[in-house]
Amino acid sequence: MPLAEELSRPDLYVVARFLERLWRDERTRRKTDLQLAVRLNYNVYKKYLEWMLEKGLITTERDDAGERVSITPKGLETYHTLVAWIKDTIGDEHL
Amino acid sequence: MPSETRKFRFLPPLAPLAFVGGLLLIGLSLLALGFTATAPGYGPVTHYETYVIEDHGVMVFAVPLSPTVPSQIQVEFRFPVHAGSGMAVDCRDMARILDGREPLSPEVSSGGGRGAFSTTGFSGSSANCPFAYVVMRWALSGEPVETNRPEVDVTTLPIVMPAIVGAVLVGTLIIGATASTLGGIAWGRRLNRERIAAPAGTTESTTETLLIVLHRTGEWLQRTRRYLIVAGALGIFLWYPVVLPWAWTMALQGSPARLYPWIIAAAAVFVLFALSAVWTREFLRLDRELLVWRDRVHRLREREAAMLAELGSSG
Numbered sequence: 001m002p003l004a005e006e007l008s009r010p011d012l013y014v015v016a017r018f019l020e021r022l023w024r025d026e027r028t029r030r031k032t033d034l035q036l037a038v039r040l041n042y043n044v045y046k047k048y049l050e051w052m053l054e055k056g057l058i059t060t061e062r063d064d065a066g067e068r069v070s071i072t073p074k075g076l077e078t079y080h081t082l083v084a085w086i087k088d089t090i091g092d093e094h095l
Numbered sequence: 096m097p098s099e100t101r102k103f104r105f106l107p108p109l110a111p112l113a114f115v116g117g118l119l120l121i122g123l124s125l126l127a128l129g130f131t132a133t134a135p136g137y138g139p140v141t142h143y144e145t146y147v148i149e150d151h152g153v154m155v156f157a158v159p160l161s162p163t164v165p166s167q168i169q170v171e172f173r174f175p176v177h178a179g180s181g182m183a184v185d186c187r188d189m190a191r192i193l194d195g196r197e198p199l200s201p202e203v204s205s206g207g208g209r210g211a212f213s214t215t216g217f218s219g220s221s222a223n224c225p226f227a228y229v230v231m232r233w234a235l236s237g238e239p240v241e242t243n244r245p246e247v248d249v250t251t252l253p254i255v256m257p258a259i260v261g262a263v264l265v266g267t268l269i270i271g272a273t274a275s276t277l278g279g280i281a282w283g284r285r286l287n288r289e290r291i292a293a294p295a296g297t298t299e300s301t302t303e304t305l306l307i308v309l310h311r312t313g314e315w316l317q318r319t320r321r322y323l324i325v326a327g328a329l330g331i332f333l334w335y336p337v338v339l340p341w342a343w344t345m346a347l348q349g350s351p352a353r354l355y356p357w358i359i360a361a362a363a364v365f366v367l368f369a370l371s372a373v374w375t376r377e378f379l380r381l382d383r384e385l386l387v388w389r390d391r392v393h394r395l396r397e398r399e400a401a402m403l404a405e406l407g408s409s410g
Contacts, residue, residue, distance in 0.1 A: 013302060017303070082402075085395055086309060086395070087305065089392060090305065090391075091391065
């Protein structure tokens, strides 16, 4: 059973937190570092990681030190779309 | 921080207090002014009874007395044919007069063909004697009682309003209006400043900051709407059933010679209508903003659902 099925309805803003950390740092991050950066417990973190990998929002690569995570173009587009929607909702008068 | 700003830091927290306190002061001042003008019987007294008592015509005006506000009774009279007398008496002396006896202690009396008198001696009514009586008497020399019945103007006025008291109440009205206006403006500005909802110690996350702003803006709109409703209900609309009847009564008490009841009544009604108009405009504007906000949030949720559906079907 794909692990992603355990995450039936992910919180898009947790996803955005992942994507933002990867986008801001402009580099790949080790899985452990990323977990600390997004501040999730391990089980939840793992579910989101698997889901995002499955949806093509992030990608992983292995090196001598372990596995590293980076954002994909699709992930970048998803992140910027979410941010734009929130800004649109808040409106210029409240920003 | 500049010392000027430090000096006035205590002002913004006082804004709601000033607003509510100012409105209360306005209301209490109006009540105090109305208290003196709404006691029964003030103004002209036109109803009278005529009697014939031991060869004298007697014309009696019953002047109602306020239990709380001392009254001044002013009388002007003119006997058409021959002289008579006038006096102001209490219930006990009125009973004596109707029995054909002389009063023991009239407050004031006057005689002649034409004259005037006034009294402030009736300080308040009691359960046994809620009236003072203006009594006009003239001798009947065989003629009908109507022949020499005098023309009488009886007016009763409250005397608790010397100029200094009136000036103080008008002063408190002005102070209350100023405090509520300035307090309301400062309160509104303070609420508006709270719109800048970027939290202290914000994380580096743009998304989180935006989400916080999103939630706080919605909370701010709803909270401000609640405040506005309470402020409007307590500070403005609750006063309509008090101020309008009061203003009407004050206007009725007015006359060309006594303009201040008209002026105060008109000013009070104007202030109430002006506050109502301002409140209504602000409430409608905020309501529109809240509706737009809710529409936007609804649209965001729809977009989120669409994105999740799209991501769910991909991969």
